[in-house]
Amino acid sequence: MLVAKKDKTYKSALQEQDGVESPDSLSSNAAEIFKARRRKQPSTQDLVSGITSGNITALSRAITLIESTNPAHSQKANEIINACLPHANTSIRIGITGVPGVGKSTFIEAFGLHLTSLGKKVAVLAVDPSSTLSRGSILGDKTRMEDLVKDKNAFIRPSPSGDSLGGVARKTRETIILCEAAGFDTVIIETVGVGQSETAVHSMVDFFLLLKLAGAGDELQGIKRGIIEMADAIVINKADGENIKAAKTAKVEFNRALHLYPAKASGWSPKVSLCSGLKREGISEVWEMIENYTTTTSDNGFFDSHRNNQNKFWLLQTIEERLKSNFYNSENIKVELKAQIMLVEAGKTTPFAAAEYLLSLQ
Amino acid sequence: MLVAKKDKTYKSALQEQDGVESPDSLSSNAAEIFKARRRKQPSTQDLVSGITSGNITALSRAITLIESTNPAHSQKANEIINACLPHANTSIRIGITGVPGVGKSTFIEAFGLHLTSLGKKVAVLAVDPSSTLSRGSILGDKTRMEDLVKDKNAFIRPSPSGDSLGGVARKTRETIILCEAAGFDTVIIETVGVGQSETAVHSMVDFFLLLKLAGAGDELQGIKRGIIEMADAIVINKADGENIKAAKTAKVEFNRALHLYPAKASGWSPKVSLCSGLKREGISEVWEMIENYTTTTSDNGFFDSHRNNQNKFWLLQTIEERLKSNFYNSENIKVELKAQIMLVEAGKTTPFAAAEYLLSLQ
Known part of the structure; x- marks a missing residue:
């Protein structure tokens, strides 16, 4: 069994101790180190030329940008996709x-x-x-x-x-x-x-x-x-x-x-x-x-016309998904939708009238 | 076999004939007659009190307003529906x-x-x-x-x-x-x-x-x-x-x-x-x-909760249908959508980039 030693040096838990030393990441040259690292991130142009020359690492990195939820990454991904389209x-x-x-x-x-x-x-x-x-x-x-x-x-x-x-x-x-x-x-x-x-x-x-x-x-x-x-x-x-x-x-x-x-x-x-x-x-x-x-x-001629139809389908599909998410993610609509649902539940309005009202707030 | 009679009175097809008399609907008191008819159209209030007292004619007329594509009728129909909701x-x-x-x-x-x-x-x-x-x-x-x-x-x-x-x-x-x-x-x-x-x-x-x-x-x-x-x-x-x-x-x-x-x-x-x-x-x-x-x-408790869920479903359904029809029926979008589809078909843009562009025009 361990018994706490009574040490006169530390009478109170509130007593100050020496701080620890700053780690390297907080040292004066940290900014330089980070900047150097960032410089190593391949540019859009690097990735595109890597992809089109069959470099798997460049391909994987670009796919990771596509999969990212970071808007800056999405922007970069879109540029890469557009540059790859002709190929x-x-x-x-x-x-x-x-x-x-x-x-x-x-x-x-x-x-x-x-x-x-x-x-x-x-x-x-x-x-x-x-x-x-x-x-x-x-x-x-x-x-x-x-x-x-x-x-x-x-x-x-x-x-x-x-x-x-x-x-x-x-x-x-x-x-x-x-x-x-x-x-x-x-x-x-x-x-x-x-x-x-x-x-x-x-x-x-x-x-x-x-x-x-x-x-x-x-x-x-x-x-x-x-x-x-x-x-x-x-x-x-x-x-x-x-x-x-x-x-x-x-x-x-x-x-x-x-x-x-x-x-x-x-x-x-x-x-x-x-x-x-x-x-x-x-x-x-x-x-x-x-x-x-x-x-x-x-x-x-079906092969090409089929791909065209698929592209059209995805174009419309994307528009419709985005129209919905833009609407429902608006802060104002979130609040008002809740209120309208309560009015519908109380029999004070119809689902259709409530929908018209919400659409009018756009 | 019928043989066309040669009648000296009508030498040419261009010859003028006497006009027919104006029918009653074009007579001088037509406007009065129409106004009188319009006055007979029951008011929203008439229809609501007719419906709630079980009058089938009032009910049928109100349903006809619901079914109409005329915006004035839709407006009237909405008022009637709201007044009927408590019943x-x-x-x-x-x-x-x-x-x-x-x-x-x-x-x-x-x-x-x-x-x-x-x-x-x-x-x-x-x-x-x-x-x-x-x-x-x-x-x-x-x-x-x-x-x-x-x-x-x-x-x-x-x-x-x-x-x-x-x-x-x-x-x-x-x-x-x-x-x-x-x-x-x-x-x-x-x-x-x-x-x-x-x-x-x-x-x-x-x-x-x-x-x-x-x-x-x-x-x-x-x-x-x-x-x-x-x-x-x-x-x-x-x-x-x-x-x-x-x-x-x-x-x-x-x-x-x-x-x-x-x-x-x-x-x-x-x-x-x-x-x-x-x-x-x-x-x-x-x-x-x-x-x-x-x-x-x-x-x-399922009966009521089920009706509430149905109302919510119709509320969202109506919003989503209207978001789509509002978007696609805009004249600007109609023109630009065609152009973007052609760009996608030519491999100059992706369906997703085209969708983003179209959404940005809203």
């Missing part, structure tokens, strides 16, 4: 969705390695708005794609975090531009097949691929009805070993189901194929299918 | 949906007549945004509810026309207020189970009833997946004659399906029942079920 629009953008457990990471690794073996440069991005909350972002754990991570022609970036799907989707779309400017000719965007995120991804890619498992119903796979309609291909993963028979049956069934949907504006009939991400089988067939798709839709 | 909020609002052919009109007639036989006053409204285009509005053909139309305690009004679901829904919600002020204690709102209209109706009623047929799959009935989730009751119609057996089987299946959904915030477990609108069987059971629902949800 963008050069890749095939592939969306890949499927519920957890379907083997997305294993498939993407096999698929990505196949592409780099063909001399392609592959960027893998993700859209996962839940990642902010759960911290369990898809792609967050890069160790799930060990071999692809080591490949110098592959670039893997986890989902940006953001408070809304709109924010995450916007950041990902801007990141696509930078990746393309950095010379990546294939951009893969991964998402989980739940919520609205697959709709967002569908609206930013050229080709939308749905990964499924044989033998599990739609409900069990957590796949929403509309997703099948969006798919340009259904790839049945884990078609290996004892699963092969079930996978072949599933292929017949999906083919039948796909025929029930009306023809697509792309002129492309969605295909069903089998693969094994684990055994790296059926992977080249998926890529050949995507090449066929690109040829078909480039020839009939 | 509103008094009915049970029941939404009824089901695809064409399910027997909605026959069911509603049988149901409405049962309610008036109990001494209730029943208003039947409709939400059908397609009616503008097709002119084949549900409820438009009142002859489909011949007996209910003649019932002095029933009021039937077809769907307002409007260019958007939002507009139609808004007009219907305002009409509900007037019907309640006119003493209708039961308001039925009919809609077809396609598109988004059932979601709009669900957000304005206390109880949502889905009419179905036995033996037809969801796809065949054109029912979207989400609708089952919204239903407080599934009523299997045409459960008569040879259909009874199939209807009983369907009841078991629907009951099982309903148990798969998570419990509702209302604390109410959705029920399945059988009826025949044609034979007017099983109708009183539906009403008893709705009375049970009202008791349960009034006791647990």
Whole structure:
């Protein structure tokens, strides 16, 4: 047991002691040190020339600026994006969705390695708005794609975090531009097949691929009805070993189901194929299918018109999100909205009259 | 064969003939006649006191003002609605949906007549945004509810026309207020189970009833997946004659399906029942079920909190629709939006930068 020593030197807790010395950061030359550090931050021009010459560090730094919530960073990011635009629009953008457990990471690794073996440069991005909350972002754990991570022609970036799907989707779309400017000719965007995120991804890619498992119903796979309609291909993963028979049956069934949907504006009939991400089988067939798709839709003009429509969609979407956030974030509206809701609840006004009043305050 | 007579009196088509006499409407006292007619237009005060004393003509005229696109009429309609508000909020609002052919009109007639036989006053409204285009509005053909139309305690009004679901829904919600002020204690709102209209109706009623047929799959009935989730009751119609057996089987299946959904915030477990609108069987059971629902949800506080949430939803919904229409209808934005879309298509700017620019013009 420790007993407090009675020391005559310190009679009172209020007694003054000697101060500690100033740390280095407060020393007289600190300002110089900071200025030197700041000078090391690459300029917009440095980052742009780095990106367009394929420098991965410059690409990563610029993406970090896109993801930042600091307005100065956003400003810088916008300048970089604008400078990269003439070098963008050069890749095939592939969306890949499927519920957890379907083997997305294993498939993407096999698929990505196949592409780099063909001399392609592959960027893998993700859209996962839940990642902010759960911290369990898809792609967050890069160790799930060990071999692809080591490949110098592959670039893997986890989902940006953001408070809304709109924010995450916007950041990902801007990141696509930078990746393309950095010379990546294939951009893969991964998402989980739940919520609205697959709709967002569908609206930013050229080709939308749905990964499924044989033998599990739609409900069990957590796949929403509309997703099948969006798919340009259904790839049945884990078609290996004892699963092969079930996978072949599933292929017949999906083919039948796909025929029930009306023809697509792309002129492309969605295909069903089998693969094994684990055994790296059926992977080249998926890529050949995507090449066929690109040829078909480039020839009939859909490829370009589709990208134009996507751009228009994002333009309008951004405007509408901003109109709402500008309105609701105004201090005056915040106060008055509360008051109007109380009046509506008390039956003193209608929701419509209250809305008119609030709009008149703008 | 007719041969044109050669008549010497009319040698040329240019020859002048005697004019016709001025019709009465152009006579010297026309202005007086019009002024007299205008004076006969009831005042806002007349309409409000008419409505609150249960006058159907006043109610119909006020609804016509709500439906008008003339700003002067809208102004008058708003005044009437505000004056009616203290008398509103008094009915049970029941939404009824089901695809064409399910027997909605026959069911509603049988149901409405049962309610008036109990001494209730029943208003039947409709939400059908397609009616503008097709002119084949549900409820438009009142002859489909011949007996209910003649019932002095029933009021039937077809769907307002409007260019958007939002507009139609808004007009219907305002009409509900007037019907309640006119003493209708039961308001039925009919809609077809396609598109988004059932979601709009669900957000304005206390109880949502889905009419179905036995033996037809969801796809065949054109029912979207989400609708089952919204239903407080599934009523299997045409459960008569040879259909009874199939209807009983369907009841078991629907009951099982309903148990798969998570419990509702209302604390109410959705029920399945059988009826025949044609034979007017099983109708009183539906009403008893709705009375049970009202008791349960009034006791647990859900009834009122649900209405408050609906009001809040409509308040925000109206604001957001108006923010968008105000923005896109500005002449300046119309011109600049076209220009920005062309720049985006040419790869000279991003959708996001274009959106920021357009927002900065406000």
